[in-house]
Amino acid sequence: MLTRLLFIAAFSLRLLVASGQSTDRYTIIPRPVQLEPRAGEFLVSQHTMVMVPFAQADLKAIAESFVNQIKLSSGMSLSLRTLDKTPVSGANAGANLIQFLPLRDTTMGDEGYHLTVTPQLITIEAAEPKGFFYAVQTLYQLLPPSVLGKEHGAGSMGSLVGPASRSALPALLVPACRIQDKPRYVYRGMNLDVSRHFFSVAFIKKYLDLMALHKFNNFHWHLTDDQGWRIEIKKYPKLTQIGSRRRETLVGHYDDFDPQVFDGKPYNDFYTQDEIREVIRYAATKYINVIPEIELPGHALAALASYPELACTTGPYQVATKWGVFDDVFCPTEKTFTFLQDVLTEVIELFPSKYIHIGGDECPKTVWHRSAFCQQLMKRLKLKNENQLQSYIITRIDKFVTSKGRRIIGWDEILQGGLSPNATVMSWRGINGGIQAAKLHHDVIMTPGQFCYLNFYQGDFSQEPVAFGGSLPIDKVYSYDPTPAGLLPTEAKYILGAQGNVWTEYIATPDQAEYMIWPRAAAMAEVVWTPLAQKDYNDFARRLPTHFERLSHLNVNYARTFYDAQFSAKPTSEGHVEVTLAPNILSPDIRYTLDGSIPSGESARYEKPILLTRSATVRTATFQNGKPLSQLAKLEKDYLVSKATGKSYTLLNAPTSGRPDSNYNLTDGTTGGIGGYEISGVVAFRNDLNAVIDLGKLEPVESVRIGFLKYTAKNICLPKQVEISVSEDGKVFKPALTARTNAAESGKRAIVRLPFDFTTTHARYIRIIARNVGKVPVGLRYPGKAAQLGIDEIEVR
Structure with a gap:
């Protein structure tokens, strides 16, 4: 009787796990269309057999890859055989079997699959090899995270079951379930810019591995730009002899230093055609299409440095050493068209991709406007403006690429002057370009910067490594819906999908690239795979910690800003600062x-x-069971407490609106921050700062400290003079101090806290006048331009 009760209790516990707590067993990203939890687990052990249909070479390769990964990570050698008998059902399965079977459900398409897991049997069904491949990626994510490791015994064995000794190999558990799955979009892309900074073939392969695990199917390889030509072209060897080399590289952010600082180190690298073929072959094993991008007619400096005869002027030209958009672009001569067609011919011979990306973005028309040749050409072709000249260039290239059996993709600027007949539009400047193209019945790939640019900051920009600018936390990536509202069904069908972009101006190393890409690319994977109705950020957040374990076993340097506590602060009526920390829903222990x-x-x-009664640096980290979740070397904020904290003040000159943002909080105890092109917590003035602070009562005072923003790349300079005066009644003020400052100070941008000390006096009111220098001084980036003042926190001591 006792044995029977114990059996019933154990069985009931398994049912409880399989029902009420079942979601914790399934942490698949991207989330499948349908997942039905079931009781029990399938045990993968050295006795497991993997069976594939007879004579199916593609399926056998997929199965072999799975078997090899299991052996690599666990040491187990699974048996792989061809299926030469009736498929095994769950009812009569006597063996521990994983079987691959053809799927007759035509609604699943060529990328869909069924995956059924019972305690005896795993059945993978798909109509095409792609579907089987994606089913295996899901199977990896049903297994413990350590199964993705590269060395048996190197990772944590905590999620493995079975003996841990060398003589007895471990076993792996797969939770029972029934999954039916297929992608929402046919195009699921990730981009990598290798022109600004180069990444090795080994890194590209690792990137493709990670893309495949997340079911991306297009790798957009940005191979040429102003800062470097990265693909070997046999007919034009100077493209890599000269165009792949820049003499040095900008240090820090574009606006960090005035004047700009360079590292003095030559930068040189490119891919040979054999390396290109190697990447394409490898990507094919992951069912990833590789789309090359050859920039035209703009972003052409590396090509013009190599072959200056392709420009409208004689130059000389050099490969760009800093970032940005440059006026020097291809000149639309017949020599240029011959060059571009020759280059694209070699590119098309290398890449089997249906799509060839030709750029088309950020092409200034200044040189064309000044060029007698371009103006004559426009007159001959009866073109109204330079936008139509760009359309003429794109259309000619479109016709050439189409004649080779391929199609072009261009950034949404190719809409200007008229859209080329066969072009697919990649919409990056918001969503309007995509909407316009879809209404014209052109295929569209959505990649708006505010949702898809993974080179933007993902956490507090004042705490993060240098990035391009803008804020794109992981929840904002996840919130994106690539199909714009308002499109008719007949128009929405032209939205092929979406893409995450990784521009590498400020991403110089593989570690930094991975930090910027993951886990935000996992959110993008769910955006493009999972049906809109099935998306749920809280559920995605629940699955992320296990996914982080997978990434750790894959040796990925992922960001953990997901776990960061969020700071907010306010001054109290007593003149203190109250700091509030908001935890992540999964990491309440701060x-x-x-x-x-x-x-x-x-x-x-x-x-x-936290009530701060004095100035302090607050540093935070999140933990779970004593284990750190957030990055310990990060996240700190400085708070300033002084006699001015929380006190009211009057601005006798109104601040300006716009950047930097004007939040008027000069005495709230919080300090501003700088990151990318972003500034926080700073008030800007076109005139002088003229502020009167009311301390509320007579106080002994002897010092004023003011944070000034020095951001001369944006014409924000230090003041030329600061005047402090004090008053008991707010009417009669007596001077306390007048001090000259160095408004022409160059160097790195910063918030500079300047002290102004004077003889101790009693006062209730403090008047602060900071004199604007008026014009940007000589020696700075834009001498003679109207200068501004930027003011951070004011302290009175």
């Missing part, structure tokens, strides 16, 4: 320090707002 030291599991635990 630890903090007030001295700038790195928090540990023993540091103070955040339970209620």
